[in-house]
Structures are given as structure tokens and as C-alpha cells.
Amino acid sequence: MEADGDLVARAAAGDEQAFAALLERYRDRVFRLAVSILGQAFVGEAEEVTQEVFLRVHHALKSFRGESKFGTWLYRVTFNQTVNLKARVRFNAPHVTEDALARQAAADPDALTRLERARRDAVVAECVAELPAIYQSALRLHYWMGESIAEIATLLDVPENTVKSYLFRARQLLQSMLKDRGYDNA
Amino acid sequence: MPEPIEIEALLRESMQAAAPPKLTPTFTQRVTTRLRPRRLSAGAQRALRFYALAAVVVSVAVMWSQGVEWSLIALSLAVTAVIGAIVRSRLK
Numbered sequence: 001m002e003a004d005g006d007l008v009a010r011a012a013a014g015d016e017q018a019f020a021a022l023l024e025r026y027r028d029r030v031f032r033l034a035v036s037i038l039g040q041a042f043v044g045e046a047e048e049v050t051q052e053v054f055l056r057v058h059h060a061l062k063s064f065r066g067e068s069k070f071g072t073w074l075y076r077v078t079f080n081q082t083v084n085l086k087a088r089v090r091f092n093a094p095h096v097t098e099d100a101l102a103r104q105a106a107a108d109p110d111a112l113t114r115l116e117r118a119r120r121d122a123v124v125a126e127c128v129a130e131l132p133a134i135y136q137s138a139l140r141l142h143y144w145m146g147e148s149i150a151e152i153a154t155l156l157d158v159p160e161n162t163v164k165s166y167l168f169r170a171r172q173l174l175q176s177m178l179k180d181r182g183y184d185n186a
Numbered sequence: 187m188p189e190p191i192e193i194e195a196l197l198r199e200s201m202q203a204a205a206p207p208k209l210t211p212t213f214t215q216r217v218t219t220r221l222r223p224r225r226l227s228a229g230a231q232r233a234l235r236f237y238a239l240a241a242v243v244v245s246v247a248v249m250w251s252q253g254v255e256w257s258l259i260a261l262s263l264a265v266t267a268v269i270g271a272i273v274r275s276r277l278k
Contacts, residue, residue, distance in 0.1 A: 016218070016221070016222075019221070020214070020218060023214060023217060023218070024214065027209060027213065027214065028208075028209065031207070031209050032206075032207075035207050040201075040204050040207075043207040046207070047209055047210065047213065050209070050213070051213070051216065051217055051220070054217050055217070055220060055221065058221055117203075120196075120200065121200045121203055124196065124197070124200040124201075125200075139197065139201075140201065143197040143198050143201040143202070144201040144202065144204070144206060145206045146206070171193050171194065171197070174193060174197070175193050178193075178196075
């Protein structure tokens, strides 16, 4: 497999195939990082961010000096672009009314269980969305997408111990938020 | 404060209710299409060249008819040509 540095040099010189190889290599990780910051309800928006990141990186390739790894640079661009977008645009998850949940539950044999589960999931998602962006990202990457601590550390460009402390702190905050919303058994 | 196991299980169960997301199959194609430089057709290029030439001829004629010196006319054309070259090189 060709090294990133060689691909970057060729892509910066205008080799479309080299850039296509970088795109193929990194697109899924960039997308996962973007969606981990925006949340489950914004997969489409995360894909748009991913596209914009690659377009921006393509234009900036000539100015990439190789002081850090290409991947590290790419993830930093992704993180900043996604957080900036989130700050500019208020992302509101589609609201599911109690009526809609009840109607859905009525058509199901395990209605009550499903209704309770849907309510609980909605509350968990609401609490996660109130956490700082870096905690949200770590939580979703770990619990939703099943990423390892090492992979999250690479994506967020922090040491593994820092990821562990993000997760620990996020769980503590969540626990107290869920308690405030009446989920004592969490 | 000891960390309860329950929150860990709750997060796993709640978040994994939705399948991990994937990029749409056309993603790579969309990015590469947007990266490809959009070239004008041969006819459009000819029309653009004709328009530029006509603009230069008309500008020179108007400036000369107003009594502008040839040196100033040449300078204004040169400045325009330099700006055009800079813009073109940045777009590449």
C-alpha cells in the first residue's frame, strides 16, 4: 500500500488517482467523526460535511507541509469544520411527539416495552446532545459505532488516556442528567 | 464516586438501537465530479475569445477618440491583462 506522504505529494501535483486513493482510504473515518459530532439524526448533514472537508483539503494540499501526519491534519480539519457548522446552524433533532410514540406502540405486540424504550432512548439522545462536543463525539464513536479507544484517540488526536477520561466524565454527567429527568435506575 | 455498570449498558443498548451510519454509494463519485475542472466547450471558448478581443478593440477606440495618450492606453491594457492572468492562475 502506497504511503500517505507519496499520495499527498502526487495529489498536490495534480494526480487525480492519488487523491482518489486518499479519498477511498479516509472517507469512512472522516464521515464517522463528523456524524459522531452532529448526532444520529444528522447523517445526511454529516455526509455533506465530509464532502466539503475533502474539497477543502484538495484545494489546500499544496500548502500541506507534512509537519503532522496527513490523517491527523484531515481529522483536525473535519473536527473544526463540523464544530463550526454546529455552532452556526442550530441542529434540532426531529421532535417525536408522545402521540406519535403511542400510535406506533399501539400497532405493536410488545407495545408498552417498545414505548418505554423509545422514550428512554429519546431522553438519552437529548442528554447526550447537551454534552460538550468532544464528549458527544467520544461517546457516539464508542457506544454507537463500536470504535476502539485507540481509534477514537487517533480520530480526536488525543492520547488514549484522555479518551478514557472523556468517556468517564461523559458517563458521570449523563448519569446526573438522567437522574434529573427521573431515570434514577440509570 | 463509583461508576455504575448500568449507565454503560444503557448507553450501549440505547445508541445501538440505530444501525451505525454509512456513506451513500454515490459519495466518491459526487466528490470526484466536483473536483474535476469544468472546461468550456470549444464553441464557448471561441465566443469568449471573440468577446475579449472585441472588448479590447472597442476600449482602445473609445479611449483614443477621447484623446487619451497611447502610453496610458497601453498601461490600462497591461494592468487588465496582469489581473486576468493572476485570477486564471488562482483558479487552476
